Amino acid sequence: MSGPDVAAEAWLVWSVVVPFLAGSLAFLAGRRLRIAAALFGLAATPICTAAAVYTTHRLGPVRYRIGGWGAPLGIDWLADGLSMLLVGTTGLVLLLAGIHAVRSIRAPSGGEQKSGTDAQPTIAYFWPLYFFLWGSLNALFLSNDAFNLYVCLELLGFSSAALMAQAGREALTAAIRYLFVSLLGSLLYLLGVALLFGAHGTLDLQALRAVASSSDLAALALMTTGLLFKTALFPLHFWLPAAHANAPAPVSAALSGLVVKASFYLLVRLWAGPFAPLPTADAAAVLGTLGAAAIVWGSVQALRQRRLKMLIAYSTVAQLGYLFLLFPLGAPHGNLEAWTGGLYYAVSHALAKSALFLCAGCVVWAAGHDRLADLKGIARPLPVTMFAFALAGVTLLGIPPSGGFVGKWNLVSAAVRGGHWAYAVIIYGGGLLAAGYVFRVLAPSLLFQKSPAGLRKVPWPMEAAALTLAIAAVLLDFLADPIFAFLAIGRPFAAVTGGLP
Amino acid sequence: MPVLDTGQLYGVTGAILFSLGLYGTLRHRHLIRKILAVNVMGTGVFLVLVATRYGRGVPGAPDPVAQAMVLTGIVVAVSATAMAIAFTLRVHATTGSAHLPDADAEEPRP
């Protein structure tokens, strides 16, 4: 390996170290300097992320041996198209949610009124928690070691739960519920790791793929179940709506956009890696059925909600359902289109959903509440916010031009080719239901002439952050080809699509 | 002749502990009970982890990698417990109860 490549690969290290550094500085700093540490992190982490993504684009897949030992003795990172696509998405979403947070986190819970003796939570620890969340996401996407991934999952779960709890009483019970679900999921995952490690003596995902057999089905079941808890696949979504709706808006954006995608990513990584040789057709059918049920149940619940953030949270339950269709559509006789389409959909949903939550944050900031009945005509005083909401909504509907359209197109095409007509119907039917709940918000906000009185002025960076994410979700449509090319780096799905022996 | 060897015996014990802990975690709504149950689950996993690697490289000796992983896991479990107890105390201070309410009760207030 030549000198410049070592320096280029070091960007992978910086993309993990710098967010943890920023979080540590924000913890160390006093009241005055805390925001400086936050701004440093918000500037430096995306730069490192972009450089790391560019390195992958230029050098191809990188297997980075931490400590120079190499698996099975040491821990390896694997930077391929799949992991770096998610690292890049994380960088974009957390940068913009962070910009939103710089303005909105000063007051507890986005300016919502707190009543009674319910003590206002301190926000002194928001930035340390936020950057630790960022660092643990990047470390998780890069790690190729089953046990190291467990530690990353715990870091992610703890920082998510703590960030959720920053918004007061309902948020606290939702957060502790999530903490238990997260611990339960991690321990199920870890027990699976123990069985795999016990049987094969290695923790490296690629090495495990070479030796895994149908005797590892128990590990598959344990690890998959654990990650389904964390990904909130119907009917294990019970914790999600309250947790995501009660959190401060930038946190909701990170949780709904990224954190549930992290455990989904790990599922994909496992099913396309160590578990690829296993007979998983039946299990994939179960996941697909649950995904279809999630689309219907989540959408119907979203249609029934009376509060904006709850509606968006139930929409996440529904949209997560689409992601799980890739398992029956992509397995067992590998259909690459389903895998890449599913991942692409995950990215477009990450952008669109975080945009929607940031919009909701602007609305709550302005109106002090998110009751849909009292938000009629809100588009008049908040045109930018509601325009961003509409753009992001287009992606949820899956109509062109949007990232959601391309993702759904790939999934439907895979479904038709595989003869899974029912899934094709569900995918487009889910789009209709999404249209229902998006218009339930948009139509009254646009059509009513009289707008709510007594609104607070929303700082422009908050609206700009939401709008940028929504535009990015739409632009994804035009970037589809480069993204699919990037996703092919290192051929992460080769084991399930017949490209490898 | 024993039915189970040393590694299997500890492994099976770990599996029983894990199952008991899982049952307790799902069954109980009192937060302290849940915390205890999660810790029982964790102990079960650690036992399985060490047991399945017992004597695999050097006969009759535990595997240093598995030992290191369990040490890491214990520290994570301690941190999780501390965090969960702190959350429980806050829940108790604000709601007067240490039980986990129904998920529906957490919808944002008007």
Added chain:
Amino acid sequence: MSERYEKTGGGRVLGAMTAAFGGLFAVGLLSAVAGLARPADDLHGAVLDRVDESGVSHPVTAVLLNFRAFDTLLEIGVVLLALFAVWSIAPPQGRIVAEGAASLPTGPVLEAFLQIFLPTLVVAAGYLLWRGAEAPGGAFQAGALLAAAGVMLLVTATPFPLAIPAALLRAAILAGFGVFGLIGAATAAAGREFLDYPPAYAKVLILTIEAAAAVSIGLALVHLFRGGLFTTRGE
């Protein structure tokens, strides 16, 4: 007292289902664990073969601080994160409390006990830290002893050294994660792999990391024990 599901018919069905599920799960798991194929492999051998290159002679310490050092770095991060979480939800009124508990019985016996026991704990922590290079021991064991000393100070209402200024306390709690991470960053910046210590300095670096980590873990555990009830100045 636990709240039970048996109050309603539906609850009883749910309870029975949970029990049935638990039973099935247990049977499946038991058979999976008992029936696990366990062929011999060379991972343990690889650790023993390369332990000489790690800077320490105890295999578990070599795995924790060198071969799988990244796990340990993240694990110290987990402890730190738990403390962020606990402090972040502490009630504002609880964040500045008197070092009260004045009603606790004190007396010559307690004082003499502390005078003997606390220094012993600290010395024992230092010994465990140093011994960790070649025998069971190391940062976490040492940190646990330091934490025990701190908890003893807490429950006997002896304020020192827990009332140190907030900024210093934060720095000390961060030290383990910070020193570890910065050493890793330095190796990467020097053109080596992340956390790939130069062999000549491996032992010094590992002991530095462990010493910093022991202090941080000790302090962090004491403050996790206290929950949000800590004294800070200028916060």
